[in-house]
Amino acid sequence: MKVILAGASKTGTKSIAAALTMFGYNTYDWMENMIYLHKKWMKIFDGSATNEDIRKTFDGVDALTDAPVWIYWEELHKAFPEAKIILTVRDEDAWYRSQLRQMEVENTSYVVWLFNSVFPQGLIRRPYIMHISRFYGECFTWPSSYKRPHQKKMLCSQYRGHNEYVIKKAPKDKLLVYNVSEGWEPLCEFLGIEIPDKPFPHKNKNGDIFEEWVENNKIVQKYILEGVISVIFMSAFTGYLGYKFYKSTFGKNIFIAISKGVLNAKRYFQS
Template sequence: MKVIVAGMSKTGTKSMKAALTKLGYSVYDFPDHRFLLSEEYHRIAKIGWTTEDFRRMYENVDATVDIPALYFWDEIHKAFPDAKIILTTRDEDEWASSLERQCLKDSQILSARLWEFLSPTWVKCYKNLELLEFLSLGIAPPSRFRRKTVLNKQLAKQIYRRHNAYVMHSAPKDKLLVFKCADGWGPLCEFLGKPVPDEPFPLKNKNAELLDCEIIDYPMFRYMNLEIMISAILLASSAVLAGVVAYRYRYVCD
């Protein structure tokens, strides 16, 4: 582990992933935490953790961004004390409004709702992390009977404020960069000791299209969509079979 992005979701974490990838780092983003490390984070949420847990989880990756890893930035840094820490920030009210728009957009995506009913992988990998998502962002996840994801905006702002203050107070000053994506390549590359790429700094997820993009790009989301189709076919087949059996039973009785 070389770089820990401790900034909250919606502070440019997707842009940071793209930028770090361009600079040659292997990066774990939120799908990787959720799918590749789901059992570890489930245990962490329910039982607790040790420094060795995080060392084992992230020993083969260069950088980490987004939830739930950002919630444990200091524990990860204890496991990798030479890693540099980047705190991505933006205006608090702007951040809360952006997070609210993301929650609304995510709630409107049909695939995301179908996963809850028809994808065993979603149940295993995502549901385990809802507690950590609430602690990290103040988001109350949707239930199977409540479509809309609810953001407690006041709680989210408090969490955002406390998190940033804690990072700036506790992170070693010689290893910390407070960064806005609008700052561009210059300060980031200087901090990391990397040459500046000959292209604009990437700006991702500007219109809350995050989950749409992840569904297309990330293999596990494609796998969950395949599970939806298989589950739907099995349910439809079962319904047809039940109908045939019921019809024949009625016919015999008559």
């Protein structure tokens, strides 16, 4: 393990993941951790994973970014003490606005809803997703609550406290406090890498990462296809059961009883 990103989501984590991938690092971002390692992460969540377990889990991975990495950066660094830590930061108000936009996208995205509520692969990973979501409290429970003033205070307090804790606890010789607006130079100097002859990547600017995944990510496309097939199958199967029930004697009797009940109710209200 070379890099553990301790910066909170919406501090340029997707941009850093893209930059590290450009460096040739095998980078596990939010998607990779959820898809490939969600069961392993559950052991980290409940505290039962040993340092050896964590090392085996991320064998061959060079860099870890985004949630749940930044929430569990300390546990990860205990398992990989040689890894460098990057704390990505940004202006607090700008961070909140970006967080707000991301939540709005997630709460209105049909892809997110289908994955979390309908698609089999999402349902399998629901305990993993819910564990991370609980860190944000009621923001993910009630779609409109994150707009309340007290919610902003809570989130910003968490954000501020997290950054202060990382700066206090991380080994000074292994920590870079970094804003992606600084570009390549501080990042490359910290990692000992030559500055690329390419623009610094800027990803997920407007919370559009889900659209990008749907268009370009083969893992997401595969799971969407599996989900659509599952929904079609379940719909057809439910329709078949409904038809068999309707054709049965019991079903016909139920249908007749309901029809009579509707007619009687109609006559009652018309009288």
